[in-house]
Amino acid sequence: MGMKILVLAYAVSPTRGSEYSIAWNYIVEMAKDNSMVVLYGASGSHMGDVKELETWLISNKVLNVRFVSVLPNRLTSALNFFNKKGILPYTFYFAFHNWQRQVLEVARKMIKKENFDVVHYVVPSGFREPGYLWKLGLPYIWGPFAGISNRPKQLFNSLPFTTRLFFILRNWANYIQFNYNYRLKRALNSTNLLLTGTSETKELIEKRYKISSICLPEHAIVKDGLGAFNYNEGEVFNILWIATIDARKSLNFLLKALSKIKVKNWHLHVLGDGPRKPAMVQLAEKMAISDKISWYGHIPRIEVFALLKLAHLHVITSLGEGTTTVLFEAMANGIPTITLNHCGMKDVVCEKCGVKIALQSEDQIINDISRAISDFIKNPEKINRLSEGLRVCAKSYSWENRRKLFNGFYNLAIENWRKMN
Numbered sequence: 391m392g393m394k395i396l397v398l399a400y401a402v403s404p405t406r407g408s409e410y411s412i413a414w415n416y417i418v419e420m421a422k423d424n425s426m427v428v429l430y431g432a433s434g435s436h437m438g439d440v441k442e443l444e445t446w447l448i449s450n451k452v453l454n455v456r457f458v459s460v461l462p463n464r465l466t467s468a469l470n471f472f473n474k475k476g477i478l479p480y481t482f483y484f485a486f487h488n489w490q491r492q493v494l495e496v497a498r499k500m501i502k503k504e505n506f507d508v509v510h511y512v513v514p515s516g517f518r519e520p521g522y523l524w525k526l527g528l529p530y531i532w533g534p535f536a537g538i539s540n541r542p543k544q545l546f547n548s549l550p551f552t553t554r555l556f557f558i559l560r561n562w563a564n565y566i567q568f569n570y571n572y573r574l575k576r577a578l579n580s581t582n583l584l585l586t587g588t589s590e591t592k593e594l595i596e597k598r599y600k601i602s603s604i605c606l607p608e609h610a611i612v613k614d615g616l617g618a619f620n621y622n623e624g625e626v627f628n629i630l631w632i633a634t635i636d637a638r639k640s641l642n643f644l645l646k647a648l649s650k651i652k653v654k655n656w657h658l659h660v661l662g663d664g665p666r667k668p669a670m671v672q673l674a675e676k677m678a679i680s681d682k683i684s685w686y687g688h689i690p691r692i693e694v695f696a697l698l699k700l701a702h703l704h705v706i707t708s709l710g711e712g713t714t715t716v717l718f719e720a721m722a723n724g725i726p727t728i729t730l731n732h733c734g735m736k737d738v739v740c741e742k743c744g745v746k747i748a749l750q751s752e753d754q755i756i757n758d759i760s761r762a763i764s765d766f767i768k769n770p771e772k773i774n775r776l777s778e779g780l781r782v783c784a785k786s787y788s789w790e791n792r793r794k795l796f797n798g799f800y801n802l803a804i805e806n807w808r809k810m811n
Contacts, residue, residue, distance in 0.1 A: 392424040393507035393800055398493060398523055400514055403433045404446055407691060407715050409513045412608050416512055419789045421454040423797055428457045429493055436474050437485060438462045460493050486519055494522040501526060508800045515587055515608040515712050518567055520577030529807035531799060533585030534608040536712040536734065538568050538594050545709060548752040553637035569598060582810065583803035587712045588734045607713040607734050610792045611722045611784055618724040618777035621702050621770045627656040629763070630701040632694065632716045633708060635664035640707040642673060643752070647759035649677035653767050658683045659697055698723045702773060703766065706735055713738060721784045726776035728762055730755065738787065742779035
């Protein structure tokens with residue numbers, strides 16, 4: 391067995407997506423070579439909801455892993471009350487800050503009884519809450535994380551007023567937190583190896599704090615090699631869009647783009663739900679394309695995977711992400727992606743496996759997406775070539791390769807720690 395690793399993964403689940411799956415896939419893969427103790431706070435929807443994982447562990451086991459739940463105390467629960475009720479979501483950050491203090495106390499008691507080679511803060515994959523485990527005096531690795539980049543200002547005019555105002559305030563909050571948060575500065579300077587989830591994040595940290603990092607997407611591919619598809623001219627061209635239907639995800643870009651396509655042998659599958667769904671359904675009806683769209687709502691991941699196997703194209707129109715999970719799920723199934731050219735997608739999608747759309751204006755984005763999809767439908771060899779290219783690209787992002795990288799990162803973190811002490 392390799393190293394003994396103390397892992398901080400706030401949210402972890404064998405059945406959920408997003409950050410839950412980032413943590414889960416990391417744990418399962420790294421436990422093949424190492425012994426791990428995982429401190430976590432949620433496997434369900436809210437802090438302290440750990441029943442899902444505890445129930446799963448009754449009849450299942452992950453070798454070389456011990457899960458330790460850190461349940462919110464009275465103060466943490468009180469701070470999270472309004473968030474849990476859905477009234478003031480951002481009060482979660484006050485609760486999460488206090489929960490991180492609880493984690494530090496649990497970890498300090500733990501290292502008095504057990505020896506650990508490395509401490510790794512895995513999720514959440516954002517920079518706003520750096521936690522406190524860098525205070526333990528052990529080799530410390532943080533990331534991959536992102537979330538520093540601002541939303542693209544050139545697209546604000548296309549947003550509803552309330553969303554536009556929210557993004558403006560978010561950009562200001564991001565600027566202040568990133569540049570003037572003293573605890574963030576201390577955490578960054580105390581980290582022995584920093585992993586950044588996007589090249590934008592890497593560049594911003596190097597520019598502001600003069601700290602180098604290794605750029606690595608927070609997600610990876612659990613299983614690849616399922617093979618490429620072969621689309622033939624005249625067949626129904628199945629397009630997949632998977633996300634929460636809110637203003638940030640900008641489904642309206644894709645709907646408007648599809649309304650401009652003259653050939654009509656396409657079908658859009660929208661997987662997800664959210665506050666903007668009624669408006670998007672209405673927009674589709676207004677543009678006379680509603681008969682070519684299936685709205686699935688929020689469905690189990692097993693059903694998502696089944697639809698992925700039927701798709702020819704995956705589209706991401708989000709105005710802000712780290713590197714979305716579904717990008718890698720599409721890659722694993724040989725499905726090319728059209729994405730806006732920013733965030734983590736900019737680093738992962740290349741000309742061999744997808745199309746990146748510039749961010750100049752709403753009209754430009756809509757026209758470019760429309761032209762790209764129309765070109766694929768008329769020239770099947772182009773989409774088939776990208777699907778074939780994913781055979782190579784997917785291997786670069788497999789969890790098997792990621793495990794080898796992380797094992798090397800841990801050795802590097804220990805080496806850096808020794809130099810600093």
